[in-house]
Amino acid sequence: MVRKILVVDDEAVLIEAIAYNLEQSGYLVVTAMDGMSALDIARKESPDLIVLDIMLPGMDGLEVCRQLRRDDRTATVPIIMLTAKGEEIDKVVGLEVGADDYVTKPFGRRELLARVRALLRRVDYPAPHGASTSAQDSADNAGIVPPRSMLTAGPLTIDQAGRRVNCRGQDLELQPKQFDLLTYLVRNRGTVLTRDQLLHNVWGYDYAGDTRTVDVHVRWLREKLEEDPANPKLIQTVRGVGYVFRS
Template sequence: MRKILVVDDEAVLIEAIAYNLEQSGYQVITAMDGMSGLELARKENPDLIVLDIMLPGMDGLEVCRQLRREDRTATVPIIMLTAKGDEIDRVVGLEVGADDYVTKPFGRRELLARVRALLRRADYPVSLEDRSSTQDASTDKGGIVPPRSELVAGPLRIDQAGRRVNCRGQELELQPKQFDLLTYLVRNRGTVLTRDQLLHNVWGYDYAGDTRTVDVHVRWLREKLEEDPASPKLIQTVRGVGYVFRS
């Protein structure tokens, strides 16, 4: 059973989130302040964290920042809860390492969809190409078709099954959504992809046109992949359109 940590200081909201997640088959643990949430994340090793930004004591941004610095929690998917219309909080949340965010107030189905999408991609990423190419393939006993094992593009070697990336002989530490975005770009190398295409195919649901999410993740990838992030050679911007991976 997947374990989800929910951190929020509103008792009614945290109870509602926990109830809906439990009804969907998840084990839920909760905390009502940042420090307690951080300690539970370290102790319980959750599969995913739902984290409010506005928390007493240590806020959600600092909790996220600290989790990303520690080996055991560096790649756990994090969904941040933000106030309606608070774009600065959303962008800063992505900057410090959150994988996704949900704006309050939100519906039960929206949160569950994002939880499922992140957990699915944490298991292994499946792009549209992989879905179509493996539909008729034989499956293992668990019914899962593994993606093609390795992608090689220029200085990159991507182990899809192991979710590892090696660049110029050095293994990189990528967060789940960074790995998914890079893998999708490499699979479609040479093809200019719009931000909306990337949102749809990598994030897997309607992201309300918030294309800054893509820009932030691309900047992260460039800092880790490019020899000179200010003059990228691998992930290039096509002005007014989107991005293209060139190897």
């Protein structure tokens, strides 16, 4: 199946370069050069992934991301945010409004392609616990679909192959990274996990020391899972260490 990717940037040269590299890797690419066009195209074209620049004329990328997440048609589409500044505040705000990943300009072709492949693979199905990325890539190339497996913990039921989560009888819409983080926490329920462990095992690359990323995603999960997010019972903070899932 050919995957469709929406690339949004106001620099025509950069859009052309990104589109060319994605197309050479077998993806179908649609483009937009401003925020309003991006929203319209995303709703009409139903892309499998969006590469979204923060700095756009009119409506910036952050507001585009917010609106995409509020729309049922685009709420769970993986989003990679592009930022030219490289400052932590830009990355954190991007994650808080719903982005799944970010790339700082200037970036290499291989870096962007690696992140695109990783996000699309997670949408298809999560890697088995402890499996390496190369092992998962081999499974992808061989057309192997891992067996359906269910995780249950307290009020949660997680369909790992279908990437669906049910909590207290209601289906939840989770972004790819939220699903991956929750699944990893549940698989290791009762074990206190450091932020660095979570970064390494859920994000996997280029996030060394960027522990705020974990905190942002935990807060999003708590808002969706906990009866009282201010007094969490499922995902608990272990002060000075990290987080633990208790069922």
